[in-house]
Amino acid sequence: MRRSTILRTVLLAVFASMVPAEAVGSAGIEPYRATRPPQPFLEPADERERLRRMLDRALPITWVFTGDSITHGAKHTHGWRSYCQHFEERVRWELHKVSDFVINTGISGQRAREVLSSFDDRVTRFAPAAVFLLVGMNDAKDGVSGRGRFRTDLAELVDRVRQLGAVPVLQTANPIDVEHSPDREDLPAYMDIIRSVAEERAVFLIDHHVFWESQSAGVIDDWLSDPIHPNERGHHEYAKKIFVELNIFDPASPTCSLEIP
Known part of the structure; x- marks a missing residue:
């Protein structure tokens, strides 16, 4: 074969590899098109139903959990899974939604105002379909004077989640040993604020506080690591409450039926 013929053959091959996929499609080859799939959380209107549809469908989504030390799950879980990690195991393994991702951006010691000020970093960048918010334990240290600020910040968090097209889920925190944590004695009032905001804005609420009470x-006492933090048992109870509310609790599942010695 002449050298010029070889060169022409090579150039034709290179050119063919550069032809857009759409041009190839006319020859009977199905072109690849990277399209954004329809998002299941845009409908129906009821957000609880949206969450359940997310769990029923194969479409992969991202779940974000954010808040304070309870969501952070550090130290007081004593090496066991936090409630967010139980959720991940239930959804990604036991429910076979392996392409879902569960992201925990809880930071110990923080209040609603700090979650709000870092919202883009902790929530927006992950493009979530659902955002679980658990705040109030540290906000309660501000007492009566801080209630108005907490309500405003919490309502804005809900609004910002919805602006992303995601479903907000509000959670109350567990009761505490007030005798040994008197600086948080106003916690019940802050939990009432969470319930009030949930009702006013029709937000799905998971009321751990009432269940624990x-x-x-x-x-x-058996579920607490100290006067305020849930231990490994407490975290499992948090997870089970979420499973029940989302209608994905199954007593036969290893995650739901876990026994902690």
């Missing part, structure tokens, strides 16, 4: 004092 329905237990005996001895049980609550």
